[in-house]
Amino acid sequence: MKNIILGLLAGALLSAIPMIRFDEPEIILPEWEGSFNPSLKIQASPYIKDGRASFSVKIPSDVYSLKTSGISSSAPVPEGYIASTSGNGQYFALYQKIGESVDFYDITSARFWQKKSEQYPLISHNGKIVLLLVADHSEVKILDKNGNQLENRIAGRFCTNISFSKETDYAVIGFLDGSYYLIDEDGKTIHSGKTVDNLPVKTASVNINGSFLAVHFGNEKKDYLKIIDIKKSKEFISQLPNVSVTKTAVDINNDGNSVIISGDQIIFFSKKCKTIAAYKIPEIRTGHTSALITGDFAVLSCMNNTGSTVFMFSLENGLLYNRNFPDKAIELKNSGNVILARGTSNLYCLSYSR
Secondary structure, eight states: OHHHHHHHHHHHHHHHSOOOOOOOOOEEEEEEEEEOSSSOEEOOOSSOOOOOSEEEEEETTEEEEEETTSOEEEEEOOTTOEEEEOTTSSEEEEEOTTOSEEEEEETTOOEEEEEEOOSEEEEOTTSSEEEEEOTTSSEEEEEETTSOEEEEEEEOSSEEEEEEOSSSOOEEEEETTSEEEEEOTTSOEEEEEEOGGGOOEEEEEEOTTSOEEEEEEEOSSOEEEEEEETTTTEEEEEEOSSOOSSOOOEEEOTTSOEEEEETTEEEEEOTTSOEEEEEEOSSOEEEEEEEEEOSSEEEEEEEOSSSEEEEEEETTTEEEEEEEESOSOOEEEEETTEEEEEOSSEEEEEEEEO
16 A cells, blocks of 8 residues: 555656656758759659659650659650650650640650640649640640540630649649639639739649649739649738749648748748748749648758759758758659659759658
8 A cells, every 4th residue: 555655656756757758859851962064964862762652753855753762763755855744754755846736655754645736735743634835825725535535625815834743633723814823633714713813823822732822923114923732712911022024933732831932031921821930031033933731841952153942841840951062953843752853964852850
């Protein structure tokens, strides 16, 4: 009995002591680097073993399906042809600037179909839909993976934006007349709208499951960001502090949180389009920008006076990483927590974990 009482007393004392919780550290690893000028040269990552996800990398003579581990497969692009690739690198279409057909292949160079068309093809992440943009940018036709043209056709006054979701096959299409359309994985329009005063759509992004849209619009005097909650049919708008004459980097995640580069600022917004945080970019030059945001982190790139800078943020703890690269422009892609940064001649692969 004495021991039982002592045990109860000890337990009561321990329960009164506040627990100290140690959060897991956030880690950014450089997985591998490589170049693709004149050909792709990469040493596979010693850390990533499965490498099941893949990215597309395109050069004039070849298209590559690049695994996250750094292992790649490729297909040749004939001279005089241009390739359009799916985001995962598993499919590509060949066309000519002045041509009469579009040919659709997988990465083994097996041709799925050929279609008479003078339009420019754009392929969704997994190749489920192919968008054909007419030469005057006034209309977008939609094909399925088998080359069948769907009844749905999108039209407006000069297409200014076509963006696909990461890892899935949603698409958002915007026009100079302020109209925008959300296309699902079957090529159907599931949402459409107009900007305030029909101001031109400059950039737009759709999240992975097609539940949120971020639409950047404006003119030469004012810029705005609109967040659309598709399921709740709600819209929220904020004016941006700076004007981007044309496109800028913007992305939105499955929680409706978004990030955008506005002038010399990286700004985070909530799903109700309220500013959560802002970060002033020390050095930025007008030109190519890129952004992606997930549930845990965000990565952005912009041009500087000597090359480009990549920033990585934790959505909980702020800026974790920034690095200058010699490349004049860097495009960002991700598969889960693995990020591919493609420069003008080089490739860089990073991973985020905690």
